[in-house]
Amino acid sequence: MRLRNVKGAKDLINSYPKYIVDILEDTKLDLSEYNKNNLPVHMEIGMGKGKFVHTLAKLNKDVFYVGIERFDSVIVRALEKVIEEPLDNLLLLRFDAADLRDIIKPSSVERIYLNFSDPWPKVRHEKRRLASPTFLKQYKEVLVDNGELHQKTDNQSLFEYSIISINNYKMTITEMYLDLHNSDYTGNVTTEFEEKFKNKGQRIYKLTAKF
Amino acid sequence: MRLRNVKGAKDLINSYPKYIVDILEDTKLDLSEYNKNNLPVHMEIGMGKGKFVHTLAKLNKDVFYVGIERFDSVIVRALEKVIEEPLDNLLLLRFDAADLRDIIKPSSVERIYLNFSDPWPKVRHEKRRLASPTFLKQYKEVLVDNGELHQKTDNQSLFEYSIISINNYKMTITEMYLDLHNSDYTGNVTTEFEEKFKNKGQRIYKLTAKF
Numbered sequence: 001m002r003l004r005n006v007k008g009a010k011d012l013i014n015s016y017p018k019y020i021v022d023i024l025e026d027t028k029l030d031l032s033e034y035n036k037n038n039l040p041v042h043m044e045i046g047m048g049k050g051k052f053v054h055t056l057a058k059l060n061k062d063v064f065y066v067g068i069e070r071f072d073s074v075i076v077r078a079l080e081k082v083i084e085e086p087l088d089n090l091l092l093l094r095f096d097a098a099d100l101r102d103i104i105k106p107s108s109v110e111r112i113y114l115n116f117s118d119p120w121p122k123v124r125h126e127k128r129r130l131a132s133p134t135f136l137k138q139y140k141e142v143l144v145d146n147g148e149l150h151q152k153t154d155n156q157s158l159f160e161y162s163i164i165s166i167n168n169y170k171m172t173i174t175e176m177y178l179d180l181h182n183s184d185y186t187g188n189v190t191t192e193f194e195e196k197f198k199n200k201g202q203r204i205y206k207l208t209a210k211f
Numbered sequence: 212m213r214l215r216n217v218k219g220a221k222d223l224i225n226s227y228p229k230y231i232v233d234i235l236e237d238t239k240l241d242l243s244e245y246n247k248n249n250l251p252v253h254m255e256i257g258m259g260k261g262k263f264v265h266t267l268a269k270l271n272k273d274v275f276y277v278g279i280e281r282f283d284s285v286i287v288r289a290l291e292k293v294i295e296e297p298l299d300n301l302l303l304l305r306f307d308a309a310d311l312r313d314i315i316k317p318s319s320v321e322r323i324y325l326n327f328s329d330p331w332p333k334v335r336h337e338k339r340r341l342a343s344p345t346f347l348k349q350y351k352e353v354l355v356d357n358g359e360l361h362q363k364t365d366n367q368s369l370f371e372y373s374i375i376s377i378n379n380y381k382m383t384i385t386e387m388y389l390d391l392h393n394s395d396y397t398g399n400v401t402t403e404f405e406e407k408f409k410n411k412g413q414r415i416y417k418l419t420a421k422f
Binding site: 171 | 370416
């Protein structure tokens with residue numbers, strides 16, 4: 001599904017420069033052009049169809065949300081949500097997070113969300129996992145001091161990998177939920193994937209960590 | 212059950228000084244008096260009725276096993292196993308692990324096992340949890356360089372706590388199993404508790420870490 005072309009996706013993306021930026025080259029993006037009130041920036045990497053970040057942006061007007069997704073075909077679903085319900089404090093960015101620090105300024109983000117990221121189960125694809133040291137290094141650079149990384153997943157192997165990777169990177173783990181939906185955690189905002197897994201009775205894992 | 216008195220437990224313990232030492236005061240124990248072949252020492256803290264450590268001692272003759280348990284009523288069950296099937300490479304020690312470093316020499320243990328430890332769920336009892344910083348500090352002292360801590364539990368909250376505690380103690384996590392019995396882990400030796408939980412279909416968590 002993720003790779004399916006959505007007809008006219010590029011056209012739609014280019015029609016709403018206020019809501020979405022299609023980043024074709026590795027150029028630094030000045031978020032302050034969009035974040036005019038200089039709000040703290042929370043960023044979701046691999047936001048998919050955008051339910052999570054759009055919901056949060058509605059709930060928390062004192063935070064500027066950035067949703068990153070590399071696939072046109074998926075990000076247009078998030079864009080449709082914004083067109084239907086525009087929000088001043090939400091910007092969508094289409095680019096590959098592998099280029100994160102080429103595009104986002106250092107020490108400019110307070111929080112990064114990784115939700116239901118692709119598990120990339122093959123060992124040779126380890127570097128593509130969003131909790132691999134390659135990515136952690138980038139997060140460290142774009143996050144402010146004490147900035148937080150929030151991860152949620154249904155994928156047990158990815159979560160096991162993430163704990164070890166975050167541990168070996170000497171990050172501090174501040175929250176750990178091995179069964180989020182049967183925990184005392186309050187205020188959870190679900191993603192599209194999370195709703196599906198929840199309905200199937202699957203466990204959701206969550207951790208929070210900082211550098 | 213753990214607190215139940217077993218009639219004659221003390222007498223039985225005192226009758227087998229070759230198999231079990233009842234440590235009543237905080238005196239350094241010279242393990243080499245028992246570990247005559249100077250084998251690497253693996254230690255289980257809170258061994259309960261001793262199935263795990265007794266099985267391992269039978270399987271691995273090149274390791275000297277030490278089983279620690281503070282309750283007479285429980286450790287006699289382990290002693291009964293040894294009386295029935297004596298093993299040169301297994302020593303039982305009755306003492307409270309809170310006194311570990313007063314009794315065990317520094318840098319003398321290669322591996323520590325924590326299996327299905329008491330979760331001590333109340334926050335005010337945190338220090339009693341066997342993965343609390345208070346205990347990790349002691350393990351660090353008695354373990355050799357690169358010595359390993361192996362933890363297994365069915366208790367989700369204890370495991371969440373342990374991951375955070377071990378991570379924040381700057382230990383390195385080398386293994387992480389969020390569902391041990393449905394994993395590729397081979398050679399697992401079960402404890403009495405583990406058999407019960409397994410039969411109920413409950414998840415078993417396991418991690419390995421070092422300082």
